[in-house]
Amino acid sequence: MDGLVNDDKRLIAESAREFLDGECPTTLVRAMEADPAGYSKELWAKVAELGWQGMCLPEKVGGSNMSLVYLGLVLQEAGRALAPLPLHSTAVASLAIARDGSEAQQQRYLPDVVAGKSVLTWAFTERDPRFIPEAIQMSARAQGDNFVLDGMKLFVDSFLAADHCLVVARTTPGSRGADGLTLFIVDARSQGISHTPLITLAKDKQCQVDFKGVQVPKANVIGRVGEAWPVVERMLDRGTALLCAQMLGATRKDVEMAIEYAKFREAFGQPIGAFQSVQHMCADMQIWVDGGELLTFEALWKMDQGLPASVEVSQAKAFCNEKCEAAIRNSQSIHGGIGFMMEFDLQLWFRRVSAWTMRMGTTFEHRARIAHALIDIPGVVVLGRPVPVVPEDAPVATARLAVAVPA
Numbered sequence: 001m002d003g004l005v006n007d008d009k010r011l012i013a014e015s016a017r018e019f020l021d022g023e024c025p026t027t028l029v030r031a032m033e034a035d036p037a038g039y040s041k042e043l044w045a046k047v048a049e050l051g052w053q054g055m056c057l058p059e060k061v062g063g064s065n066m067s068l069v070y071l072g073l074v075l076q077e078a079g080r081a082l083a084p085l086p087l088h089s090t091a092v093a094s095l096a097i098a099r100d101g102s103e104a105q106q107q108r109y110l111p112d113v114v115a116g117k118s119v120l121t122w123a124f125t126e127r128d129p130r131f132i133p134e135a136i137q138m139s140a141r142a143q144g145d146n147f148v149l150d151g152m153k154l155f156v157d158s159f160l161a162a163d164h165c166l167v168v169a170r171t172t173p174g175s176r177g178a179d180g181l182t183l184f185i186v187d188a189r190s191q192g193i194s195h196t197p198l199i200t201l202a203k204d205k206q207c208q209v210d211f212k213g214v215q216v217p218k219a220n221v222i223g224r225v226g227e228a229w230p231v232v233e234r235m236l237d238r239g240t241a242l243l244c245a246q247m248l249g250a251t252r253k254d255v256e257m258a259i260e261y262a263k264f265r266e267a268f269g270q271p272i273g274a275f276q277s278v279q280h281m282c283a284d285m286q287i288w289v290d291g292g293e294l295l296t297f298e299a300l301w302k303m304d305q306g307l308p309a310s311v312e313v314s315q316a317k318a319f320c321n322e323k324c325e326a327a328i329r330n331s332q333s334i335h336g337g338i339g340f341m342m343e344f345d346l347q348l349w350f351r352r353v354s355a356w357t358m359r360m361g362t363t364f365e366h367r368a369r370i371a372h373a374l375i376d377i378p379g380v381v382v383l384g385r386p387v388p389v390v391p392e393d394a395p396v397a398t399a400r401l402a403v404a405v406p407a
Helices: 007-023 026-034 041-049 068-081 087-100 103-114 229-264 276-304 310-340 346-357 363-375 396-404
Strands: 120-123 139-143 146-157 164-170 181-187 193-197 206-217
Touching (some): 007 041, 026 346, 068 087, 068 229, 068 276, 087 120, 087 164, 087 229, 146 164, 164 206, 229 276, 229 310, 229 346, 310 346
Antiparallel strands (some): 139 146, 146 206, 193 206
């Protein structure tokens, strides 16, 4: 499989790691936690010179037209360094424009992204935190040459830094599910938009964003009005797989710190790595990170090939949610009390990985999605249907029929 790392991909990953080792010390990470914007504009300009923002964007807008696997490798290194950059949010939004936007939209928004002059983000989550179409209640009504957006979005990543935001809203009143959803490119400084910074575990810059009578030109609709769900689902799948790559990079660094600590921290006259329980914890952490990488890069490779990848994306996220969390908790245990001190850098990785496991779908959501693909056979097995209640005195044949026949 081409998704496995070859010499070209290894060179990309190694060059990204070398660059971030020199440009992104933990002192910068800590400083950006306290900075209102949450990212270094100088570092953003430098990674633009390296071509990271345009890595997977078309050549016609100045991009390199590389595969998602390459971007996954870069995000993995960004996660390893905890790079305070709006790289993930910009990649998710810009790829949606590149893959599903019009020619005019691509030419208007993407060249500035490639040049490092523009930051993008996206907004989906509302009061119902699930990544399903039924969760969208935000409205958009047509008015002349514009749509008028009203509603609220939660946990919008890098909004304070963003120039434009991709927003999912319901353009058909009374519609349900995937029907009537539309995806808009919204100027983040539009009149009627207000934001409230959220305090998060990772101390990253997420916001609640309120839209009150926000006017968006009809030319800013991505795809067809009322038919955006397939576009949105593809956007979320790409974003989820790329987040897994970022999470795995951070987790691997955390694991390496724990293994190194186990070699030299002594207890009872010998390194703690000499104890079998610690050895097994280290082995488990390595297995979990390697397994997560295989699932994640298989999903990215399949999307590159234009193959269905929804199940693979959910497999990767469900696995990474559980195993990355378990790995960083093992690391905390191996480090002991020092691992819980804010002055010690380990907590930087712990907080971010823990926060990322809760973004873009919980383990429960992704398991449900996998189960739906495996088991939901129309007319035979319908997930979520209540188990039939059969009276205790009902004949055996009736009871069997009630269980076997769909309601």
